[in-house]
Amino acid sequence: MEPAKGRLDIAIKYMKKNIKNILGLSILESLVATAIVGIGFIAILSMVNYAVQSIDTSGERTKANYLVSMMAEDVIGHRNSLYGVSAESAGITFEADGSIKVTDEDGNTSDVNKFIDHLHQTPWVAGGDGNAGPCGGTGGGNETNIYEGQRADAPRNKEAKWREIFDSNRYLKCRGENDIKRMRVYKICRWGDVCDLTNEDVYDDGLYIGRIQINLNNGKKRKFLYFQADYKIRK
Numbered sequence: 001m002e003p004a005k006g007r008l009d010i011a012i013k014y015m016k017k018n019i020k021n022i023l024g025l026s027i028l029e030s031l032v033a034t035a036i037v038g039i040g041f042i043a044i045l046s047m048v049n050y051a052v053q054s055i056d057t058s059g060e061r062t063k064a065n066y067l068v069s070m071m072a073e074d075v076i077g078h079r080n081s082l083y084g085v086s087a088e089s090a091g092i093t094f095e096a097d098g099s100i101k102v103t104d105e106d107g108n109t110s111d112v113n114k115f116i117d118h119l120h121q122t123p124w125v126a127g128g129d130g131n132a133g134p135c136g137g138t139g140g141g142n143e144t145n146i147y148e149g150q151r152a153d154a155p156r157n158k159e160a161k162w163r164e165i166f167d168s169n170r171y172l173k174c175r176g177e178n179d180i181k182r183m184r185v186y187k188i189c190r191w192g193d194v195c196d197l198t199n200e201d202v203y204d205d206g207l208y209i210g211r212i213q214i215n216l217n218n219g220k221k222r223k224f225l226y227f228q229a230d231y232k233i234r235k
Contacts, residue, residue, distance in 0.1 A: 082114060082155075180219070
């Protein structure tokens with residue numbers, strides 16, 4: 001009997017030990033485990049939110065790169081186009097000093113600039129035609145064809161296209177008044193009375209440098225492009 005009783009005691013102790021091991025978690029252990037899992041989920045959600053914002057910002061910067069290149073190509077391709085009048089209009093004369101004049105049907109004569117000279121004299125700014133700043137439009141619901149309302153000359157058509165693109169949220173999201181879109185053309189030569197910037201290494205009539213600036217995310221992200229828009233040789 002004694003050996004059998006000893007074996008029974010051993011079996012009971014073994015069973016009690018196993019029962020203790022499979023009783024489950026205590027309340028404290030459960031709370032700690034829940035806190036650890038919660039912290040992990042919070043970290044994952046924060047990473048997902050950051051990833052979504054990064055993708056959105058990256059997409060806006062990609063679009064900005066494309067649109068900036070488009071503006072530079074428009075300027076270079078039409079730098080010698082006459083601003084405000086059709087090239088086929090009668091009464092256009094080219095003077096010996098390089099100036100361009102146009103005479104209307106009533107005999108009135110006025111000066112005409114090429115597109116590059118117009119941009120040099122009048123920098124282009126989104127919202128600069130009286131709209132309520134760079135975030136003046138919403139771009140939702142009533143979009144029109146950006147090529148509607150064609151003008152008689154290519155330069156004004158290009159400016160109208162830029163306004164349709166940049167004066168609203170239609171293509172680039174506008175998140176504040178610091179989201180600036182503008183272009184300016186600088187003229188560089190050796191003579192201060194002719195150019196706004198002087199450089200002794202420029203011997204001809206003028207080197208035109210275009211500067212395009214687009215601010216994104218309320219000015220936190222900025223895109224600049226400098227390009228040679230034109231070069232006038234002294235005759």
